[in-house]
Amino acid sequence: MNLLVCGGAGFIGSNFIHYMLEQYPDYRIVNFDKLTYAGNLENHRSVENDPRYAFVEGDITDLDSLNRVVAEKEITHIINFAAETHVDRSIHGGCRDFVLTNTLGVQMILDAARVNRVEKFVNVSTDEVYGSLALDDERRFTESTPIWPNMPYAAAKAGGDLMCNAYFVTHKVPVIVTHCSNNYGPYQFPEKVIPFFIFKLLKGEKVPVYGDGLNVRDWIHVKDHARALALLLRDGAPGEVYNIGADNERSNLELTKMILEIMGLGEDRIEYVTDRPGHDRRYSVDAGKIRALGWTPEYAREEFKRGLTETIEWYKNNSQWAEHLWQKKRDEMNKFQESLNRSDTQMAAAARG
Ligand SMILES: NC(=O)c1ccc[n+]([C@@H]2O[C@H](COP(=O)([O-])OP(=O)(O)OC[C@H]3O[C@@H](n4cnc5c(N)ncnc54)[C@H](O)[C@@H]3O)[C@@H](O)[C@H]2O)c1
Structure with a gap:
């Protein structure tokens, strides 16, 4: 199999590539990624010299680049x-890029798959x-x-699914x-809840x-997700949708308390903050x-x-990985933090009437 992995420098894509190279010695993998703030080639230091792996920088909304890499x-x-x-x-932060990548980008990959007669996408x-729910x-x-x-x-993702x-x-x-539930594990960008909480707690802050x-x-x-995707690449039926989940529903509070317990910390480290607008109650x-x-x-x-304990250990042992990421992406993160602060101020003003 010659496999193009779009977005392979992010959290799940990185774990997936490592899994595939370990499990399938005769597959060749091309990682095609735009390297947005969330893409990190350091995730692939251990495989970058593997002759079965190649990286191509590119944007899935650019059909010419997609066609070129698929053909070459x-x-x-x-x-x-x-x-x-x-x-x-x-x-x-505005959702234009969400619509472009999550909907239009998927349509471009579909066109590339069609023109180049790809066996499965x-x-x-x-x-x-x-x-x-x-x-x-x-x-x-x-x-x-x-x-x-x-x-x-989610609406932008749904646009891609419908395409x-x-x-x-x-x-x-x-x-x-595929429709998968929330993933956890190594290499997740530390703006997402689990690594975000772990790093805040390691710094002595509240969550x-x-x-x-x-x-x-x-x-x-994330490893279970990778295994499911590998199976679908081989045995999944074209035209079908597959849900992926581990029957593991947890409230955010339960998750937070579990992290605190594993890290030997008390519930005084929890800070309740204004809810996210339109926050979905349950998946x-x-x-x-x-x-x-x-x-x-x-x-x-x-x-x-066990999975959470291993994940916390991984982030503790790889704090340099996160430190490099913060340094490289600091401008982007600061810009986002400013837009969050601005919208908090606007929401507070709106609430005051
Ligand atoms: N993280 C989760 O819990 C979760 C759960 C279910 C489904 N998913 C889905 O799994 C996929 C991967 O999620 P993730 O958490 O690894 O995301 P991520 O944000 O960690 O990584 C996204 C990757 O896509 C790349 N990218 C972004 N725009 C691009 C573009 N236009 N062209 C090429 N590359 C581009 C980024 O550089 C990055 O490497 C997403 O489609 C997401 O919707 C994620």
């Missing part, structure tokens, strides 16, 4: 992780496209749950869409919990369809504490 590298399969992914940025998407709702998201996103990030369906039906592009802390997310270890994924193909998570619900 004789790509047979594509998997897409490239996206703007930070929900808070899609709310406070897996578009990695999110359970957030289904919208929100109430805490006491007994239903879970299945593949036939209507798509009804609430966040600009996949349209290209399968209209042009017979052999595409699969901000939105609202009442009872919003529920369904957590999956819950029914992953029965991919389980029927033979996949099960190695880090199931009862293994969550």
Whole structure:
């Protein structure tokens, strides 16, 4: 398999590439990434000299670059992780780039897959496209749950997913869409909740919990996600959607308390802050369809504490990785922090009337 991994310098893409190189000695992998603030080639220091791995800097909204790399590298399969992914940025920082990359970018990959007759394309998407469930709702998201996103990030992802369906039906592009729940593990950009909290706690700071802390997310270890995607690249049926999740629903407060307990810290380190606007209450994924193909998570619900402990250890042992990232991306992070502060001030002014 000659596999093009779009967005392979981000969190899940990096873990996926490491997994594939370990598991499939005869696959060749091309990592195609724009290197936005979230892309980090340091994640691939250990494989950059591997003859089976190559990096090409490029943007998935640029069809010519996509066509060139697919043709030159004789790509047979594509998997897409490239996206703007930070929900808070899609709310406070403007969401133009979200729509461009998450919707238009997917359409460009579909065109490249069609023109170059790629054998299979897996578009990695999110359970957030289904919208929100109430805490006491007994239903879970299945593949036939209507798509009804609430966040600009999720709406832009849903645009890409709908394009996949349209290209399968209209042009017979052999595409699969996945809807995965929240991932945790190594190499996650430290603006996302788990590494963000770990680094704040390591610095002696408090951690901000939105609202009442009872919003529920369904957590999956990134390695289990990588294993599921590898299976779908091989055995997934084109035109189908697959949910991926580890049956591991936890409230944000429960997650925070678990992190504090593992790090030997008390609940006095929690600071409750104003809730995120439109904050989805609960996500819950029914992953029965991919389980029927033979996949099960190695880090199931009862293994969550082990997975979280290993993850905390990884960030503690790789604090230099994060330090380099902060230094390189400081301008970008400061700009975003300013826009957050501005919108907090605006919201406070609006609340005062
Ligand atoms: N992180 C999660 O919990 C989670 C859960 C479910 C689904 N997903 C989906 O998985 C995918 C990967 O998520 P992640 O957390 O690894 O994201 P990330 O933000 O860590 O990485 C995104 C990567 O995409 C690259 N990129 C962005 N725009 C690009 C463009 N126009 N062209 C080429 N590359 C571009 C970035 O440089 C970065 O390397 C996303 O599609 C996301 O929606 C993530």
